Amino acid sequence: MMGTKERAFARLVNVSLEKLVPADHFYRQVERTLDLSFVRECVQPMYASGGRPSIDPVVFFKLQLVMFFEGIRSERQLIRQAADRLSVRWYLGYDLDEPLPDHSSLSKIRTRYGLDVFRWFFDAIVQQCQQAKLVWGKELYLDSTQVNANADLDSLTPRFAVEAREAIQRHLTALFAQENQGDEEEGGESMDAPMSEGSSNTGTCLQPTSLPVALSQQEQEELETERSMRHDWIVEEGRQQREIHGLYQRSADFQISTTDPDATPMRLKNGGLHLGYHTHYVVDGGKRRIILEALVTPAEVMDNQPMLDLLWHVRFRWHVRPRQITGDTKYGTIENIKAIEDAGMRAYIPLPDWDQQRPPYFGPSKFTYDAVHDRYVCPNGQLLHLSRMEYKAEKVEYRAEAATCNACPLKAQCTPSNHGRQVHRSFHANYLERVRGYQQTLAYQKALKKRKVWVEPLFAEAKDWHGMRRFRLRRLWRVNCEAQVIAAGHNLQQLLKKRGWGRRPFPTDAICASFGLFWMLCSLTFARKISSFADCLSFFKDEEVRFPLC
Template sequence: MALRFAVEAREAIREHLAALFASEPATPEQTEETHGGSAVLEPISPEEASPGPFPLPTSLSQTRRDDLAADNAARHDWIAEEGRPQREVHGTYQRTADLRISTTDPDATPMRLKGGGTHLGYHTHYVVDGGRSRIILSVLVVPGEVNDNQPILDLIWRILFRWRLRPRQVTGDMMYGTIEIIKALEDAHIRAYIPVAERGQRAGYYGLAQFTYDAFHDQFTCPQGHILRPAYRLEGSQEVQYRADAAICNACPVKSACTESNRGRHVHHPFLADYLDRVKAYEAIFAYQKALNKRKVWVEPLFGEGKQWHGMRRFRLRRLWRVNCEALVIASGQNLKRLLQKRGWGRRPFPSEAVAMALPLASPIEKPPTNRSKTIHRRKVAVAEMISLGLNNRQSYAYILCFSLNSHFMTIFLILSSSPISLLPSFLLYQIEMGNFLAHPFS
């Protein structure tokens, strides 16, 4: 005699294995055993011997394209909008910037200061590489009314595709610890090393951490052992409200430390609480603590450097798109400082982006003025370049060509010739403007 469930389980396993391996062809060893030691092999076609690569879909269906287009049109892209917020009114909520606007800079909105009060301004967002060089990967300036956590996902997705990066982790402060950001990062297989605020915490009352959640029965247990069951499903905030029996709470001896309501204690549990629990479990990992400590000493000083040395404390331009340009210039300067610190301040490599073109023989050369003041002369510097003539005896002669350089751009003229009889010069114009290297032809 045997137990019925054991026999039925064995039969179910046999049927499952038979159905699983029924479609597999017999191996040569099995064929040889079947035919008494004489293997019968069928000829294999060249296509079966070397099958081609598995065809992958190269394009989406029209239905999928329409769905993606509708989703992209509905969402607010902070990069495409250049930091402009989406001014939609939800319910009775109304922003101060919706009613009041600055006549000097309409894009600047009131922002709270640490010492109290408000001031018109902007918020600058940096996405910084976690290495020793601390390279700034992306910059975005938004009005002061925009929360810090709103444009972060668009900035992260942009650097992933723009620089082809595959980060293992993203580190931020508690401001970025929202469910939407954490879910998006974890779904992209990126660890979110972000502190998560305690939910349901009120001064003088039990917080949510004192309640135990039973996922199997979908209920909470209070510190006194009473049960809180699901009461409401809040679709707007994506939470489920759990409430205890009012009669039990009113008779509880520690009610004053739990709630002041006569309808019983209630707590809220998010729909996606598993993501928050996963991120909170990272706090026990050494890499999590190391990442937060590195952020304090490697990332935050970049903002102090920009404010102290590069004028980020008060932008010189107005309107949002101009302020974004100024922030990009500041970030480019900070990156160039780290590049020069890494490579040294010695000889620079010759620019590969230069464009050479023919120079007319009768090209007038503007001589630098000699009657300028010393201050203007410091801003407009005379630069000497070399004209080399390759002669038969391989001698070379250098000629000085002077031109002016103002405070915004630098232009370098380089005339080259290798023929001793005819001077067929080539012209090279290389312009460096605001930290960006641009090549321009000249005629």
């Protein structure tokens, strides 16, 4: 007789999630490893003292970690999967018949917290990794990767139109606000009041570089003031300082996406063009590969621009003293190398090949610098003498005589100019020579090989398993929040491995059983073939006898 299953569900009685979730479950290990109660202290000022109780901030960040571990791309999908997963309900602290938060609440909570709380969350996990001795701090590796934005190229529109519309909206909002306030605002504070000292970004900047005494005192002060007020990429959340671009303009300077205004066009390796961002990592050189800093910038920002801010933040925030800084060729600017070397660290960074910028003519490497007489010698043996010094660009120009160049048989390979070949040398060229000396050492070569297998696999894991191939959120501060959660999740995985998760137990019983079997077989063999001490001697002397394989 065929049976049929009736769908009749009786109410469960005396059933607890503590009994249903296994004792060795993954989320139990996460709960034992990471105590998120510190989040409540961080966000306490953002809530009123009375009113309806909100969603627990700890639950919000636990949901973010579940999204990371499960590779979920949507908050709707996150709530649906968490609703029918006993282990996730146990981790969140919600009972079987208790409704989970609505997916829209997660977006509102993220907006309430902002990026600072997510950075606090990331720093707290790094601090626990440092307390667990997972941070080595002797070597730092920097790299970045391209991440597609949640926007399409068809959403690009002229920037001036969008900025004009936003300016008009801000102006109208300010006018209506003044009308609503009435005469009560006459003696109040101006809307265009300057920023307070606490909101200034100049406090964490580097000291201005000392220049050769050739400019006037006023010009030196203006130049040093301009450099001392350099753009702080971490404080500005990776936002580009578009006011000081100069004559050179990118496509992002006159086009903006209406879907994600912070995403900018980027050229992919396969030749395609997408809207996207750059995700920057600073990774510790220890075997756990702890991510010490993560930052997302628009794709128009070059990799070398936020490098120093990331490096100083890691060095002073975590009190590490790295001996070497390793990056690829994109970080090899004179400013970065000089700052690293002046700080007592070694810059293991490949230098760009400037000869490729002048095909088919001789590059700067073809000219030999004579430090004794302060001049250059060209490939034909002619001299290039000091012509002028460009103090704002911090470089010296050396030029050959026009008549000598025009009569040179190698002129067609050297320069198309009739005024003589010129070569520029930086004021800080000695730092570049020092880095070129590193390139011959074994430590430099090992560092470059290690960088390929140290940072790039982290980006591959984040893209393949945790959804960083394309950001699901929009706007720069939101994608920074997403990147902070991904980096914090990676560090938490390393902390779990340190606490024993994923480690196979040592097979003690199997080894003991194998050793006992081996001893028994050897005993039987000797007992059968050796009956006395004389037989034992003859047994070992006989070359034809071999021990059986046990």
